[in-house]
Amino acid sequence: MHIVVCIKQVPDSAQIRVHPVTNTIMRQGVPTIINPYDLFALEEALRLRDKFGGEVTVLTMGPPSAEDSLRKALTFGADRAVLLTDRFFAGADTLATSYALASAIRKIGATYGEPDIVFTGKQTIDGDTAQVGPGICKRLDFLQLTYVSKVASLDLAGRSIEVERRSEGGVQVLRSRLPCLITMLEGTNEVRRGTMLNALTAARAEVVKWSAQDAGVEDISKCGLRGSPTVVKRVFAPTARSEKAVVVEPAGRPPAEALIDEIFKLRPKLEADMFELARGF
């Protein structure tokens, strides 16, 4: 079995700056981590490999420094790491990102064996879109299983998989076929720690580095800024509310009483509403 896990290296904090000319995020100086949601995907992939045998390849698209995250994934026990890095990928939106990653996954398939499952995290903490997983999936023409909380069973010979996925108001139990793409929900498994042994091997392991050309990207104009149908026109800080909070000064009264008085003074209608609501209890 071959599983590909897509991870992303993201800034560790909300401490970010914006490039004044290009309106893009500048990451220099901000510590980076593996996108936390991706760790659940990686963990699930490693568990399946441990159970069914085979290999896990981790893949990321990013600047050369994203190698750090790949090495980290190797210390968790991934078998192979591929870094897709090329200036042509810069400024990619989700559509262009999914094009590049899908190209690389095809190349990974041709080089190391066709993947049975591609995993991604539910979304990233910097972009928050949840669009790249489905995007890769459609481009590969795989079956799409998003927000998966559990891989219930896997039948490699029968090419079939059963998963539980979060949907609106409940959990769907689905049976689908391989190859599929799974985006993994957070909190679904306990992410392992890297082992000493893996850390030693990971430090020496080769991280495969591919340019667009190496990855067999067919149409470079579909990558990066040029390949992105969405265009960021303006980046700005949210406007601060002009009035500051009215501070309740209890002045000798019980503070709870004073606060309630202020609430009803500011929103007189609320009192009647609250009677209605409280009545149910």
Add this chain to the structure above:
Amino acid sequence: MSQPAKPAPPAGRANAKKELSEHFKQYKHVWVFVEQERGHVHPVSWELMGSGRRLADKLGVELAAVVIGPAGEATSAAAAEAFCYGADLAYIVADDVLTDYRNESYTKALTDLVNTYKPEILLLGATTLGRDLAGAVATTLLTGLTADCTELEVDADNSLAATRPTFGGSLLCTIYTLNFRPQMATVRPRVMEMPERVEKPVGRIIEFPLGMVEDDIVTKILAFVPDRDKATSNLAYADIVVAGGMGLNSMENFQLVRQLAGVLGAEYGCSRPLVQKGWVSADRQIGQTGKTIRPKLYIAAGISGAIQHRVGVDGADLIVAINTDKNAPIFDFAHLAIVTDAIRLLPALTEAFRKRLSPHTRDRIAS
């Protein structure tokens, strides 16, 4: 990867020229995907209908609802309801194969509709269903998709300007899809205001075939397990929400929040660290990576008011903050503030509200 390219990208994104091909110039009208699952329309659909109506009016085009579901009463009722929320017409794909949401069938229905009737703007709710569908449809159509928008506008040259928080809400950005159609966007529940419902019995209906049978769909539904704790899904739609943060210090103290919520008939929520500590379940988290709420009253106890929390509560009509630190950021956006220990104030507040809201008091006020 969005760091500046080396060499610098040509003239920057902001100046990208609009070069709409002849083909895309045929794309007109605003569409809202009406999300229904298991016979219930998700209210985010009507919230979107409000935004869609505004955009359609500005563009001088029609607003259409897209209703996909099983043949029968619920699906036609959803279309009829869409007229009451401002739709001029409804595209209906009704087929029993569409009873449960599955990506394959819904993606086919929606992409076929788009390719046939060519909308200029397509809006979906940023729910689990909406995101699963929107990502697949946008990639199939090779067009742009902007997630989790907080503002949708039409600019001077009639392009959709979609504003969304970025980097955990610390910044906002306005995104355009200039050269491709439709311009797609998702919006989270409770971000847009619910439009007024107006009785409107008629509207045009265009039925469209799915062109797929059950055997064409690989993925099968084995079971659906509804959420046991029904109340949890109500946070986004609650009139009153009481929430606690790290200032409560312990899981035991979080009871104080629940007790106040109980007396008020309110829902309770929390900031993210409480979920990470396992004190409160994840569906109670409010904020950027949790729920967006829009209550009439929001009481935040021991919550600092980080930007990622703030974006989830900005739509609240009255924000009351209880915090020991008079410089806490929450006081920058709360309406009412009390600088005090929440652990001591909450029980007193619960008691005081209990007295105020007792039937006895109500009768006295009513007479």
